[in-house]
Amino acid sequence: MGIIKRLGLDFSWLKKLFKKKTQKIGIYGPPNAGKTTLANRIVRDWTGDAMGSVSHIPHETRRARRREDVTIVSNGSSVTLDIIDTPGIATKIDFHDFMTFGLPEEESKRRAKEATEGVMESVKWLEDLDGVILVMDATEDPYTQVNVVIIGNFEARKLPILIAANKIDLPNSSPARIHSAFPQHPLVPISALEGKNIDLLYKEIAEHFG
Amino acid sequence: MDLISEEKLDGMTSMEKVRLILDEVRNGKILILEKGLTPSEQTKLIELTMAEIEPDDFAGIEIESYPVKQNDNFLNKLFGKTTLKTRLTVIGPASQLKTIRKDRDLISALVSP
Numbered sequence: 001m002g003i004i005k006r007l008g009l010d011f012s013w014l015k016k017l018f019k020k021k022t023q024k025i026g027i028y029g030p031p032n033a034g035k036t037t038l039a040n041r042i043v044r045d046w047t048g049d050a051m052g053s054v055s056h057i058p059h060e061t062r063r064a065r066r067r068e069d070v071t072i073v074s075n076g077s078s079v080t081l082d083i084i085d086t087p088g089i090a091t092k093i094d095f096h097d098f099m100t101f102g103l104p105e106e107e108s109k110r111r112a113k114e115a116t117e118g119v120m121e122s123v124k125w126l127e128d129l130d131g132v133i134l135v136m137d138a139t140e141d142p143y144t145q146v147n148v149v150i151i152g153n154f155e156a157r158k159l160p161i162l163i164a165a166n167k168i169d170l171p172n173s174s175p176a177r178i179h180s181a182f183p184q185h186p187l188v189p190i191s192a193l194e195g196k197n198i199d200l201l202y203k204e205i206a207e208h209f210g
Numbered sequence: 211m212d213l214i215s216e217e218k219l220d221g222m223t224s225m226e227k228v229r230l231i232l233d234e235v236r237n238g239k240i241l242i243l244e245k246g247l248t249p250s251e252q253t254k255l256i257e258l259t260m261a262e263i264e265p266d267d268f269a270g271i272e273i274e275s276y277p278v279k280q281n282d283n284f285l286n287k288l289f290g291k292t293t294l295k296t297r298l299t300v301i302g303p304a305s306q307l308k309t310i311r312k313d314r315d316l317i318s319a320l321v322s323p
Binding site: 089090091092093094095109112116117119120123124126141143144145148149151152153155156181182 | 248253263270275304
């Protein structure tokens with residue numbers, strides 16, 4: 001590839017010829033970054049359905065969900081994707097944290113157990129994907145271990161990464177901070193909740209995964 | 211706290227590394243790995259950690275490392291090959307190790323007994 005690049009040869013047509021018809025794209029990120037809110041918006045905009053429920057309590061999504069054949073058309077480009085909304089990846093899950101949201105102890109313990117299974121499921125899905133939309137909370141520090149691990153995994157396998165810097169509707173959001181942390185990947189500042197910049201995201205999805 | 215050298219880590223398989231880390235961390239140790247773990251070893255560690263979480267016993271781990279670097283020497287560049295260079299990593303029980311701030315080249319953490 002290095003030599004080919006140096007010689008200025010373009011084999012992108014060949015790549016397109018052998019590319020799979022449908023790309024499996026995972027929506028990943030830490031808990032509460034807005035993954036399901038974004039998945040709901042994408043699936044609703046292009047199919048009219050929804051993916052799953054959302055909540056302010058972390059680990060609301062505890063099972064990965066796949067929506068097949070979502071065709072996104074933008075700026076003359078079109079791409080058909082299988083969208084996989086995944087449970088948030090974490091390195092620790094303490095049931096006491098759920099109790100601070102007012103959940104009873106038993107329910108908190110059950111949620112913690114299901115959340116650990118959800119994280120394992122997310123990790124397993126990593127091996128089956130063709131690309132990732134990494135959702136980061138733009139109000140938070142971007143250097144979390146979860147972000148580092150997800151990016152590292154996809155970089156190691158040379159698969160495309162698109163960063164959605166979410167929650168730009170909040171006053172303390174800073175997509176620039178995310179960009180300076182991971183400048184090697186394309187980034188779109190969005191509000192999945194309000195739909196801000198969502199057309200820009202579709203344009204990037206069509207270009208990046210198409 | 212244990213500091214594990216690059217040489218020791220190089221002589222271990224991925225599974226051996228992950229097992230060693232989890233066993234030591236479950237015993238309350240904080241580990242500093244000179245070389246760190248590859249992205250796939252880190253996901254393996256997360257997966258096994260999740261399987262071991264028990265309410266009121268083990269809530270998981272805190273793991274902090276710098277983003278991996280591309281090993282872009284002359285030969286790698288020429289053949290378009292990229293290898294990843296893992297970097298220093300700190301791992302400890304979530305109940306004892308708290309990250310305060312993390313930057314591209316700085317990790318501030320709080321260790322409690």
